[in-house]
Every structure is written in C-alpha cells, then in structure tokens.
Amino acid sequence: MDDKQCKVLFKVEGGEDVSIFASFGESLLDAAKKANVALDAPCAGNGTCGKCRVKLLEGSVTGEPTRHIPAEEFAQGYRLACASVAVSDVVVQIPAQAGAYRSRIKVSGKGSVREGKIFENLRKELRAMGLEKDSGLEFINIEIEKPEGGNGMADRERLLRKIALTGPEPETSVEDNINFSLHALRKLPQTLRSGGGSLTVLLRREPGTKTGIAIMDVFPANASPAPVIAGLAIDIGTTTVSVLLVDLLTGEILTTGSAGNGQIRYGADVISRIIESGRPGGLERLRSAVTEECVAPLIRDMSKAAGLLPESIYRVTVAANTTMTHLFMGVNPEYLRLEPYVPAFFESGPLRSADLNLGVHPDAEVLVAPAIGSYVGGDITAGVFASMLFKKETLSLFIDLGTNGELALGNSEFLMSCACSAGPAFEGGDISCGMRATDGAIEACIVDADTMEPALTIIGAADQKSAGLCGSGLIDLIGELFRCGIIDARGKFIREGKRVRRDQWGGASYVAAFAEDSANGREVALSEADIDNFIRAKGAIFSAIRTMLAVLDLGPEAIDDVYVAGGIGGGINMRQAIRIGMFPNLPAEKYHYIGNSSLHGAYAMLTARNAGAMIAKIGRGMTYLELSTHPGYMDEFVAACFLPHTNGDFFAGVENG
C-alpha cells in the first residue's frame, strides 16, 4: 500500500459495501466516481449544489461547516463529498436517498391519467395524419412441410421457400431479399419441431429496400402466452430517462418507467459531462452510466412488469438532446463545446440494438431523432413533432423546460428554434431542495400573505410528506413569496418570521416544510441562492422568447398558442409562471402543458414509421438561432433577471391576477 493513499470504505445504504484507495488530494466524490458508487453531484463537484452529502462514520477528512452543512450537522459527521479529502483510512456512509438525482428506477404501470389524456390526443393526431400503427413489423402464420430424408431441404430453406410462395411479397426472390436474423435462426430448429411445423413468423419490412423483408423471430403456432411485438420509446434527458414499453400491434402502452440519468454524478449540465467524456475512459464511463446503469435495467424491469422477455422488443426509438445522443451512441461530444460547436452527426441512420448493448432483440432497429445543432437536439425535433405546431397555420411557441430550455417558434410555413442556458433548475437541479416531479415533490403551493404559512400540494399518496420542490412547485413558491411581499424583485427576503430563517453566512431561506414534517427528516427550505438560480433560469427563457420575436419583428400578442413541455411537472401554474416573468403575459387559455413531448415524439416514431421521416424533415427545415452570439440577447437576459422584469410594463395587471 502506497503511504500516500487512504483506504475509503463506502457503506451504501441498501447496497453493497465498496472500498477503494483514494489518491493523495482526491476528494471523496472523485473516489466514489472511481469506485462506481452513485453519488449525485449536479454541480460537478464545485461545492455549490450541496447534493453530495455523505456521513463520515470513521476516520478523518478535511473541511469545515458551510451553508450546506451547518455546524450541528457537521458535528454529526455530515460532509459534502466534493469538499472532503480523506486524511486517514475512512468509512463513509452513502445515503440511500442521496438526492433527487439518484438513478432510482421507477416502473409505473400504464402512466397517469394526465399522461393518458395527452397520449390519447397524440394518437388521434397521428391517426388523422394516417400515421398510426405502422411499425413495419407483422406476424404471419405458416405451415412448413415436414423434412424429407436424403436430399431433404434444411429448416431455413423450407421456411424461406414457403414465405417466398405465400408471404407478403410473393415476388420476393428468396436468396436476395430475405434477411434471416441469427437470433431467429438459432430458435428455428426447436421451434419448428415443437410447433409440429406450424409457425408464427415475425417479419420486418426492411428499410431502404422495396421488397426486402427480414425474419426477426419464430414461434410455435398457438404459443402461449401469445407472442407480442413490443417496442420502446426512450427519452434520454440530461436529468431523467423516461421510457415507454409499447405493444406495436395495438399502440397500447404496456408499462412506463423512468430513472435518474446515471451520468448525473459527473455533473448536472451537459458541459460537465462533455468535459468528463474527454478524460481517459470518460466517454465509455458516460455511455455506460446511461445505458448499462439506467436504460438496460429499466428495460429489464419494465419487460418483467409487462410479463414479456426483453428479446420481444423489436424496435426502439430514442429522443435526446445532442450531447445525450452522442454519449448514448458512444460518439465523442467534445466538439459540441468547442468553437464552432459542431456535432459529430445530426442524423444517425438506423442503428442496431446489439451495438448499443440494450439487451433487447439484437437486430431491433434503433432510430434516433435527428438534431439540428449542438444545443437543439432530437428531443426538440421530436417534441416539435408531438406538439403538431408544424401543421398549424397560426403561430405557436414551443417551450421545452428540461435541463436547459429549448424553444421553437413557427407554423406550417417556417420554424425557428433556439436554446438558452437555463440550467437544470426546472427539473430541481442547482436548487438545494430541488427534485424531480416524482413522489414527495411539492408541485404546487399557496402562501398565506399574513401568516406566511404555506399550503402544499405534494405528489404521491394522500399521506405523502414533502421531500423537496420540483419545477412547478418552485414557480409556485417563488411566485407566492413575491406576491406576499416576502421577497423583493431581486429575490431577497424582506420580511421576518417563523418560516424565514437567516444563517450565519448572511443568507436567508424560506422553510416550506420543517424537518419534523418532511419525508426524510430534513427541512425543505428555499434559500436566496436557490431563488437567484431560479431567477436566472426563468430570465433565460423569457429573454429567449423576446429575442426570437424580435428577430421576426413580432410582439408577444402574435403568438396564438404556447405549448409547454418538459420535466417541470404537469402541475405548472401558468399564471404564476407569468407572475414571476418567465412566460409572456398572454391569456391563460393560450398555454397548453403537453408533458414530455420528446418522449411523445419518440412514441410517434416508434409506432409510425413515417413519423421518423417527418421528424427528419422538421429538423432539416428548422432555422437555428444562436443566442449566445446574437446582439441584444445579453441585455434582454440581464433585464429579465428580476421579478417579474425590469420593465414592469410587460407584466402590467398581472400582480392583481
């Protein structure tokens, strides 16, 4: 043992112990990364987010109390892993609920009623466009002749001859136009015999060929349970991975699932991840963190919940931002953050699931929604498709509030898009008590102007206690604090009371839930630093809208509909979002929350082959407005970093609304 090294034993709550030798000067966070111990670090180890809390059980580390770890907690052994370097052998406890970002997998049946309604609408739209249920996959039942002795034909050749004679393309030349999946060939001899020569064959019409078909799978006729043609729609968000398992024959959603993106321990934002991917082995670490740690286990759990084998998944679609797409495919994203910000690819062509290690049918086609720029990715082209704004003659604004914000403005004639550096606040990132819109999240609240007491709406069962604030809850709480005069236009606290706490570093917080009322025994409090982060996020969105409109020489009143998508949560209160100056002051009925539009676009690509071509067309036709170099954008942004705005005229009449 090198005497410069300290042994670190991580005791992971609800998991296995892992030990590693930390190098000299290496933080506990870096040691945890090296040991592949999941620990959230949305700020990538800068000490600002406070998410990487651990508890020191034995030994000594560097560091002292901070605003994230007050003296009392410090005395109990709590530390930020990013700010602690072992100075002896140590034993460190990693909390099971390390934070909102933990890659916890959640499989949720067929999804909520709200989601169900959005999907019903989407299916109606697809049907109206003649796009529904055409995955290119179909079952045929055939009877194969019994093998003869001597000169008898082999199993494969007897099957091919029968398909050539009776299949969907009778003119198909057996030798040249039928691909036989090795997976199916491996199953063929046994299947043929257990079915007594009667087979159900899964065929795929091959993309890019006129008459080509592939034999994807074989089943004995009358197999029980009956085989299913399943598909997966995947949205890979910077923060959250969401997946739909779909019956491709009916379009029905069999299971929904989500997990935190395992890459979060390398930073909440795409830039931190791109930097990490450039380190030795980094690209593979990031690829594996999203695929082997999130997507593949989700697929296994969701398949199990739906009662089918992962190999019954024959088609996969993926929508994600440009960086996530690069990392998912194992392609170096380095040049996305270097001038002139050029992706390795916009479109990828069909990929093969085996190359991506998804654990589904090895020949399943994986289609990735095309990007149009470094910061406007497939999540946006897919989302714009799902919003259907490209079909309308009237002007629509599309806003995707994920990690960062992306926007599109247009109609059936033109489409313009842009991305703004809103950061991860809308998904609870960069906010000390922030979390995803999942069980325990405060998704809405009302504050009593006199007592300053809050009334909270918490996601989950009736007795669910609060664990943090999701995006919609943050909008509500900040809107209420501002409405009640508890904070001023700069987001600083200007009233005192039981709910307002001031710390020794001069900062103040509003306690939405005291420790004894919370789900995890830690108070849910919103600090001035949090509010400041959120104001910058909402300012980025508002100034992006203003800039796009200015380029087109239009005012906000020109917008007929606003489609709000993303992980901010379905509980978003559009009036509060207007009150804090995040959205333009338009009548509430113009605003429509459309959920995870990226996932919905992926669903459309999955179930309707032509939707993919339409999304590619949307991508190719969309103009990209680069805000960072656009004259005037920075001024707009600075002006928007107030509540609601430095120019009060934009929000005249809202205060009383």
Place this chain on the structure above:
Amino acid sequence: MDDKQCKVLFKVEGGEDVSIFASFGESLLDAAKKANVALDAPCAGNGTCGKCRVKLLEGSVTGEPTRHIPAEEFAQGYRLACASVAVSDVVVQIPAQAGAYRSRIKVSGKGSVREGKIFENLRKELRAMGLEKDSGLEFINIEIEKPEGGNGMADRERLLRKIALTGPEPETSVEDNINFSLHALRKLPQTLRSGGGSLTVLLRREPGTKTGIAIMDVFPANASPAPVIAGLAIDIGTTTVSVLLVDLLTGEILTTGSAGNGQIRYGADVISRIIESGRPGGLERLRSAVTEECVAPLIRDMSKAAGLLPESIYRVTVAANTTMTHLFMGVNPEYLRLEPYVPAFFESGPLRSADLNLGVHPDAEVLVAPAIGSYVGGDITAGVFASMLFKKETLSLFIDLGTNGELALGNSEFLMSCACSAGPAFEGGDISCGMRATDGAIEACIVDADTMEPALTIIGAADQKSAGLCGSGLIDLIGELFRCGIIDARGKFIREGKRVRRDQWGGASYVAAFAEDSANGREVALSEADIDNFIRAKGAIFSAIRTMLAVLDLGPEAIDDVYVAGGIGGGINMRQAIRIGMFPNLPAEKYHYIGNSSLHGAYAMLTARNAGAMIAKIGRGMTYLELSTHPGYMDEFVAACFLPHTNGDFFAGVENG
C-alpha cells in the same frame, strides 16, 4: 464442502493452476471439461484413444494399467483422465503437450512454398474467370469542408454530402442509401480534425442493393502506416482451424495461422460434439471452444504478426462442415444426427462479425459457404469450387480427407457428392501416435524390407525429432509394413524383430521412433489397433468411390483426374495410397494434391464477391448420395477393409509398382 466431492487441482504445464470439486463418480476428464482445462479426448472419454494422459502428483484415483498406460508408466503416476475417478483430494499434472489436438496456435508467415504454388494456381483460375480482387471494399480520398458556426452542418452530414456529390455513385440519395457504420461514426470527429479535413474513407458496396454503400471506416489522409483493407478466410475443421489473413486490395496473403479446434476435448468426431451440445450449456461451450478459444485468439495473433489491428479486418469467409458451421453460429445441430438428418440451414445469408464475437470490425460481413446436407457441408462446396472440377468437361473425382471423408464426382454437367464415416484417422485422430501434419509429424517413410529399419521424413527443421505420425506418414508406414511383409492383409504383425513389440494384452506395435529418438521422450509406435482403425478409414473412402461409380454405372477408368484435398498432409504418396487400397489403381499422374481446398474456397469467396454466388450455385446443383442407406455400400465397405482389398484384381500389378 460436500463430503461426496473431491477437490481436484490441475497443474497445467505452462499454464495456470485450476482447482475444482469433482462430483461423486466424475472422471478427471469430466472434471477438466467443467474446469475448462484443455485436455484432448478424441474418443470422447471411451478409453480407446489414449490421448487424455495426465500425471497424478498427489492423492488417489481409481483405475489400473491398460494398453495405453503400461505398468511402468502407471507406477510413475500416468493415468488416462477418462478412466480415473478421484477417491481423495488430488493434484493432477496436465502436460503442456497433452497431445496432437491441443488448441495450440501457430502463426506461420505467408505459408509454405507448396501452399504458395497452390495459391498461385487458384489466383490464376480466378483471374481467368474474371473473379479476382472484387471484395466490394474500396478506399476513396475526399476533402471535407470546414465546419461553419451557427447553422453549420455536423461532421457526418458534411461527409455524406461530399460522398453523394463525388463518390462512386453520384446519384445516391444521401439519406436512404448510405449506411454509416457506428464504428466509423465514433472515429469521425477526431479523424476529421487530425486530418485537417482530408479523409480516406473505406466504402463497401452493400450486398442486395443496387446503389447502396456503407461507410465502414475513416482515416486521416496520408495516415501512417497506410490503412489496409484486410480480410479473413477461415476453414473450421473438426480437428484443425486454419486461417488466412489477406490484403483484399492485392489478394496477397499477409499471414497464415492454424490451431487445433478447441472442441476436441468434447470428442474427435462430430457426433460426440452434437451430443455434448445437447447438454445444458453445451451449445455455448462448443461455440465458445471454437470461437473464443481458437478463432478469436488466432485473429489477434495473426493481426499482430501482420502489424495491423483486428478492426482492419472488414470481410470474413468461413468454410466448414455442417456441424462445425452450426456450432460456430451457435445454432442447435441436434437434428443433424436424428432421423431424417435435417440441418437447421444450408445457407445463412451474410452475418455480422459482432454477432459472432470475432473481435474484428463489428460490421464486417461474415459469409459462410453453403452446405448441401447434414454430412456434406460448406467445406465441400467451397472445396469443389477450389478444385475447379465443376468447370471441366472431363470427369473428376474430388476427395477431401479431413475428419471423415467427403467426396464429389462430376464435371460441368453434373455433380454428385457423398460422405463416408472414415473417422479422424487421416488427421491423426483415433491413432495412438497420430498427430496433425505439423512440426514433428512423420510425413513420409521408407522401411528396409530386410532390417525393418525405417527412414523417416519429419516436418520441421533439419534436426526436428519425430513426435507422431500424420495422415501421409500413416499411409506410408502401413504401405511399407505391408510391402515388407511385416503385417498381413488384415493388418496383423507377422514378423518379429527389434522394431516389433508385443504387449501383455497380446497386441503388437511397430516402433517408428524409440523414446530416446523422439521429440518428447515417448516412443512413436503404431499398434495393431491403430492399423485396424486406419484400415477402416481407408476402406470407407475406397468403398465410397466404388459406390458412386456404380450409381453412375462407370468404372474407375472413367475418372480423368483425382483431386485430393485435406489435412492429410502435402507429403501424401499416391502410390502408397493405392498400394494399401485407399484409392483406385489409376496412373499416378491423374492424382493431384490440392491442399486445404476448403480454405482455398473460402479465400476465393473472400477476395471475389461473385465466387460466393458460384459456390451457392454449386451447392444447389449438387446431388447428395446417402451412403448409409444405400444398398450395397456396406458390402463394399467390408470388402475394402483389407490390404489392399479382398478382391486383389482391383490392385493387380501394384505390389511391384
């Protein structure tokens, strides 16, 4: 620890120690299989071949001296692993040179002069047929525009646009007809920048499409060393795997390599392997024994020897018998040995190397030569192609002497084939001192009729000592023993002398090399049991020839040329083969040794795309004669199991030849 179990520690010479618990009654051979310790067992553990010799270092096992382990060796601890069951914890030494079948890898530069001449002929023939050097792979050099900021195109799209404008198919629609290998896409961003925008792109014309192309790889222009388009031709024999690494642009052989087929520890013959494949996990064990243990390491070693990366291998062809093809592809071969003996497939279509775990370029196309029946496989269709007999108007006989014998008879008008159960004797199997035609093998010999002393020709360096007899050496030695009256027509010893040794079980042997003159300190001796095995093997070949001719109502004199292929060794003496009654009594000049014709056929498929189609056509047009059920074959076989034959008229005048 279960008290019924004994711990077995295998000390592998030149390898790692491995220990395992043997179940009650389990032989050391079975324990070795379970522990994945390579130990040859061509007879599959029946105690007949004597190849699974081990040395007991500690503890006790069941068993007693046998003809394979005489009392003296028994006392020294030698045992047959198949006949020994541990009755205590034991330590067992596994010899480094466990036998001829060990999967030892040999990489041999560009091959021998003899092989070189055969290849030169083959290339000439291919050239004459207009088939040379068309692998469908080509380099193009292109210059990519520098990326622009803002709305600039991604790397992939800039490359595709350039290829669409200037590539080999200018009319190609970029979106639909260019596949982009993920492997190439992953390399693209860095390659593009390190080459300053100048790229060498490897394109493949896609099979089954008219204008489709795939981008397989990218290199910086002027990369040093210059990239190579390499390909592999693989012959998977039941006993031996042979591989050629080829430069596809020149057709030049870069490296040759061979290894024993790692499946040998599950038995020398295909039936034992099919049975093993039906046991739990057996199919994967057999697939892995040939791929991960033989083919993949050979590829690594050969690539290294040629100074290139395995990912530079873009095309692979495989010729093998039907069982080997099934096992290589991981397809259940069970129905090959069950009535009515139907393979899972004759043809496989193009496969993808990644699915077969070869470790070469993941998108390399793998083409497998088609079989025509359970016992006439792709090795024969490829071999018949390489022999070029299908082009001739005159009648030719093709004989492949590998493990078992396969034959084809025909011309440009018709082709008939059959397989006979000759066993592995021609490759040294089922012969106690048998070995492959490699260093140390006696490939030829002359015996002095008076002194009975042999003059040996040994493969290898000038001072190479003998380690065993390969097929051609066996033919020579048996022919000489018969010529000199040392054995009679039934293969029994009828003279006594220093070279003839009789054991306590009543058997006799001829000592070709005494222990002190041998390569490994063990004498090289041919026993009556060995001779008996060989006589049955040669009888199977001769009776197969007789039966085919009888079906066509022809006599042997109708045959214009005989092409002898296979692992029997280039030193085969056709006159001796006639003397022992293995081949018909035709003038020596009608016989042509053509080496490993299966490998040569694979080479043709590799370098010339149309050769694959021609081989498929040969397969589809070839008639298969099932000998086992053919009336008269058994009588022919019995009559042929003498030296030279029960009907001496067939070989009139040979004795004096």
